Amino acid sequence: MMKKGTQLYEGKAKKVYLTDDPDVLIVDYKDDATAFNGEKKGTIVGKGAINNRMSNYLFKQLEKEGIPTHLIEELSDRETAVKKVSIVPLEVIVRNVAAGSFSKRLGVPEGTEFTEPTIEFSYKNDELGDPLINDYFARALNLASWAEIETIKKYALKINEVLKEFFLAAELRLIDFKIEFGRYHGTIILADEISPDTCRLWDVHTNEKMDKDRFRRDLGNVEEAYQEVMKRIGLL
Ligand code: ADP
Ligand code: UDP
Numbered sequence: 001m002m003k004k005g006t007q008l009y010e011g012k013a014k015k016v017y018l019t020d021d022p023d024v025l026i027v028d029y030k031d032d033a034t035a036f037n038g039e040k041k042g043t044i045v046g047k048g049a050i051n052n053r054m055s056n057y058l059f060k061q062l063e064k065e066g067i068p069t070h071l072i073e074e075l076s077d078r079e080t081a082v083k084k085v086s087i088v089p090l091e092v093i094v095r096n097v098a099a100g101s102f103s104k105r106l107g108v109p110e111g112t113e114f115t116e117p118t119i120e121f122s123y124k125n126d127e128l129g130d131p132l133i134n135d136y137f138a139r140a141l142n143l144a145s146w147a148e149i150e151t152i153k154k155y156a157l158k159i160n161e162v163l164k165e166f167f168l169a170a171e172l173r174l175i176d177f178k179i180e181f182g183r184y185h186g187t188i189i190l191a192d193e194i195s196p197d198t199c200r201l202w203d204v205h206t207n208e209k210m211d212k213d214r215f216r217r218d219l220g221n222v223e224e225a226y227q228e229v230m231k232r233i234g235l236l
Pocket of ligand 1: 009010011012013014015016025070082083084085086087180182191192193
């Protein structure tokens with residue numbers, strides 16, 4: 001079994017370790033939760049294990065649909081071996097329904113359904129607070145090539161189609177989500193995670209929020225919501 005080496009990085013939600021294989025990292029999911037660029041801090045008990053299992057499960061489904069991902073192997077409750085990529089410093093956000101910063105910035109009521117999905121890019125830079133940019137800005141900052149940007153957009157929309165259908169079968173509406181991509185030996189692959197930390201999921205019948213907004217907005221029953229999503233997708 002793959003062994004953890006030196007810690008490479010500790011982020012807000014995960015720790016990342018080197019291994020004896022230069023192409024492989026081990027990510028270790030924490031229960032720590034942050035919001036508003038780290039201003040709000042807390043713990044969601046059991047979140048690390050849930051996000052690890054859910055993200056790996058979703059990445060497996062996406063692989064089956066032709067999306068290359070960093071997933072190698074789940075090692076334990078909280079630990080997964082992944083392909084070490086060079087992260088493209090873009091937060092790629094796909095939205096099906098207006099919510100969060102989109103609603104705030106543009107004055108569109110939360111819950112307004114779009115006629116087609118939309119893609120948004122933020123520059124992944126904590127000091128600047130992950131500012132909203134467009135693809136021309138991504139080029140100006142030399143964050144990715146045009147070919148990479150096109151690949152990222154194509155994958156992002158395909159991921160949305162797969163996940164939308166998948167969550168709908170679990171009676172959840174996929175409102176929006178954030179993904180990250182990386183370069184692995186010259187090709188773009190899906191990295192980081194997909195979980196209730198990075199998605200908005202609303203109950204199809206009641207529109208009850210079943211994701212990190214429960215933590216961000218102090219709605220209570222945060223742990224219960226994460227567990228309920230796991231149950232509905234058959235992982236608990
Ligand atoms: P943050 O950095 O936003 O606090 P996390 O706590 O989730 O986020 O930390 C995980 C870090 O690891 C992120 O910076 C993410 O971009 C990076 N990462 C995710 N997957 C990979 C990978 N396969 N290879 C290299 N880095 C990765
Ligand atoms: N998101 C994320 N990490 C971030 C910012 C956003 O995972 O640093 C996710 C968030 O959970 C939501 C989607 O991206 O599913 C869109 O978030 P939005 O831009 O509306 O920002 P927020 O309201 O979370 O500040």
